[in-house]
Amino acid sequence: MANTAPTTEQPATGFLQSEGMRAFLKFLKDNGTLVALIALMFIFSLWDEAFFTPRNLTNLARQTTIVGIIAVGMTLVIIINGIDLSVGSIVGLAAIVVTLLMQSGVNIWAAILITLLLTGVLIGLWNALWIAHYNIPPFIITLGMMTIARGIALTLSDGGSVPVTDPVFGEIGGGFFSVMVSTIMVLLIFAYLLFSQYRDLKQKQQYGVTVKQQELITTGVVTLLAGAIVLYAFSYRGLPYPVAIFAVIAFIGSFTLQHTKFGRRIYAMGGNEEAARLSGISIKRMKIAIYCIITTLSALAGIMLASRLNGASPNLGNMFELDAISAVIIGGTSFSGGVGTIIGTVIGAFIISVLNNGMSLLEVPTFYQLIIKGGIIILAVWFDVLSKKKRG
Amino acid sequence: MGEVVLEMKNIIKDFPGVRALNDVNFEARSGELLALMGENGAGKSTLMKVLSGVWPYPSYQGDIYLRGELKRFYNTKEAEAAGIAIIYQELNLIPDLTVAENIFLDRQMTNAFGAINWGKLFAETQRLLDELNITDFKPTDKVKDLTVGKQQLVEIAKALSKKADVLVFDEPTSALTDKEVAALFEIIRKLKRQGVCMSYISHKMEELQQIADRVVVLRDGKTIGDVTPIAEITLDQLISRMVGRDVKDMFPKGQFQRGEKVLEVKNFDIDNPDLPGQKKVKNACFCAYKGEILGISGLMGSGRTELVSGIFGAPPGPAHGEIYLDDKLVRFRSPHAAIEHGIGLVTEDRKRIGLILGQSIIQNMMISSLETVTNVLGIINQAKERNLAQDYVKRLSIKTPGLDVKIDTLSGGNQQKVILAKWLNIKPKVLILDEPTRGIDVGAKVEIYNLLNKLVEEGVTVIIISSELPEVMGISDRILVMCEGEIVAELTREQATKELIMAYATGSQK
16 A cells, blocks of 8 residues: 555645545445436536426426435435335425315415325324324234325315415425525525534544544535536526425435434434334334424425426326335445445435436437336445445 | 364454454363353353354354364254254253153154144154153143253253254253252263263352263453363362463452441242242341342252342332332332432343343443433433433443444343443432342453442442352352242351352252
């Protein structure tokens, strides 16, 4: 090995020197999903010039939000070794309920709140009752709820679709912040991200954790790159409301997992449920909370979808559970529990929508799209298993 | 004296942060029983895992010779094929299958269509049992209906059916009744006559004097002295080889003033969920005081673990009875409630239900007391958390490269210290420890004893379960002895002798 100098605080002298190169390669290895996302975007951009346009990127971001919001909740569920298959049907049910409520003259915001409570919290409580109290495997319970919720949606709507007339409701899923406001917001957010990376470094140094400067530069560069792409994308019409909602939810989710009592307990439960119980974690309460969070997020996703489409059909959200689970798994959350991040899931969700969007642009027939998507999910899990084996 | 069958030379095995085996040398001969002695954590189990291919070549250093031939096992199958069989403490039988199916698991005689030839299977098993003079059970009995002792015989029959000629017993009698032990010894004697080479891991001196031919001692991963015929060594010599130091230094004992009653357990029962009508704990009554260490002794399966789990709000079956904490009647429906009242439990099975493997030291350390480092919104104050964790690392001298490394990478002793830190941070009133020094090196043990003494001085009530008599006698102020779910004796430090405790624990004295 050419350079075995100790790790801290060396001025980076040229990025292509061995140390920098190695940090870069390590970054590639540790951030496989991010690299895959960038590579995919790059390939599609070369292939079809319509891909890397502000208009298409804006669309792509909007398409990601619905499944992305569900996937944030799904991350928590999968970390604790659970699963929720009912999310797709809840999207359909929530869309029907909120539109029907408005049709019957209920105020928009009241309709949204009632929908969140009825199709989100209430169904979550029901699922959790069986899972946490009667110890029925979540796969079975939520499989049942998947059919039940779809059935209720079909019954309520009589199998037909429900239109929305109120223009304000359409704004939730279809509106934009102006380009000016979006630019300021994006700049502020990315400035904060860079600042927090710097602060983390300072803290880590304070605790004696060694940090490679080159690694830091790499993360900094990636952050700047992401910021640039986001600014470019939203130069089309600005930041879409649903994307902003997704960003806020993802941020809260990520912060909760990394920096709160609740998050620590989730990881502990996923790592070893019995040890967690004997450490004083109330497993039941945790499960109730988590299964309510995911159903509520799914209900929110359903409301947003109804808003974007200006109407609802009972079949909305069909197979969304699979996309959400795929996003979580591609994002590196382990099916054996205890491991996973929201940022990984967000990247996973974007990979799925880049694939969907790119393949549609290239006019890949839908049938092939399904095959390719399935293959990629298998690849991602194989990669996960492989990297775990290596770690021993 | 038979020929040398098994020889292990200069065996060294490292784990992250600890050298488990450090130059082990011995040889075992055919037709003899070689006793392998040593305290818990001396490296006996690791040695057996090297021999059986669980730790494959080249994860260790040194050579294994079988009948003079250098052997390198890359997996357990190869070791098995070479004729090595290990009968572990924890039996590896499938409860719902018959004796015959267990013995010939994966090797059942089949006909041309791959269907099992049941007649032949049972006949062959019966022949094997006859050979061993086993008449207590039939090939068609289900394993789950047999006692642990009989299950052990099934394991032996299984090993012999594989034509094993090197048999290793890992503490085989720890869960057996006297009668079952006698039956086992009868079979061992028979195997000796047949020329089988056997090794026997145990702490029980009396047993070894009955059955062993030669003895070798393992301490801190090293073989101490040569292989010695059992007739040529005294008990004291054996103990000094095993402990390597004066027992007094091994168990530092603080002098405390016993304070007020903290915990009182009255008429505490735990039903056995698997066997209706039976009880895991019967009518337990005892008190624990401030400023004392209360020891609980008893054989494996005597209900010790169940009793303390029950107090901690995690009983293995429905529990009845009364628990008073500071003279107030309490009822813990979950460990969560027990912890809120200041009770901590260091569990027996560290890997399975103690640690959260795959997660960091700081995550493991803080998981029971996150309230101490969070604000009202439940947000963790990282600086505060790290400082607190760092304090524990220093105070308990936990050897670790950092707070963020996975707990898996630490040695057993350091893992246990992290768990102790976890419980110290709940500021316990009563700290219960179930076999806290199992699988821990001697140095860390002494540190843990010192820590317990200090806790008692600070006013914590400590209850400790231990299978090791010197340990429980060395550090307790009072000792409860359990037998078959009942507390059969309460002995003061002065009254307690090994013989007396064993007599109560085995039920021979009531």
